[in-house]
């Protein structure tokens with residue numbers, strides 16, 4: 001890794017962090033709000049059991065091959081996501097034809113642009129998961145610290161994606177939220193295999209996958225335990241990591257390719 005490029009990228013990212021105003025956590029998006037506390041953590045095994053996701057906030061919507069249901073909930077540390085997606089295959093052809101569930105965050109909850117420093121996570125076919133961020137070139141880069149876990153499975157004619165992400169990991173390339181905070185979110189379902197036409201389905205359904213405008217994204221409110229607050233963190237955008245290592249080749253390279261492709265299409 002070229003030291004000067006690393007330093008330049010780090011400075012760019014650091015500058016962007018310090019330019020972020022301490023915006024109030026007002027709701028700035030569409031009307032859809034996910035808010036649900038997980039009494040018991042779901043198992044990330046690629047099987048969406050009704051029982052383990054019974055506490056989740058959900059939405060079901062139409063996609064070209066049928067329907068998709070998204071599940072969202074949190075406990076005191078993690079955000080849990082699942083997607084049950086109609087699809088005739090779950091496959092990958094030499095790392096280019098992936099079925100992927102991607103979650104883009106509006107970390108600052110400003111409803112403006114999906115831009116440098118924002119957080120994104122993905123779980124794809126062959127159980128490949130990724131933790132990335134928007135880099136200085138507005139492409140998706142791998143975090144130096146991966147704070148996700150997940151699995152994909154196939155049940156009937158559905159692909160089941162399950163993924164978990166710390167909501168206050170301390171990593172500057174991740175969202176940083178505490179109980180009660182609201183963050184913006186967009187869900188992307190890439191169907192790159194098995195269908196006649198490669199598709200990207202988005203929730204909210206009127207959000208364009210090619211558009212970085214966050215004003216119509218959905219919201220997640222980090223739910224409080226029915227037992228009351230406990231152990232909440234410090235809040236604010238993390239500045240704990242100044243030296244950000246940019247990994248040029250990795251899982252995010254695939255997403256970066258897809259993102260660039262959809263931005264140019």
Ligand SMILES: [Ca+2]
Pocket residue numbers: 042043044045046047048049052162
């Ligand atoms: Ca499960």
Ligand SMILES: [Ca+2]
Pocket residue numbers: 131143144145146147169171173174
């Ligand atoms: Ca991370």
Ligand SMILES: [Ca+2]
Pocket residue numbers: 119120131132133143173174175
């Ligand atoms: Ca990240």
Ligand SMILES: [Ca+2]
Pocket residue numbers: 087088089090091099191192193194195
């Ligand atoms: Ca597929």
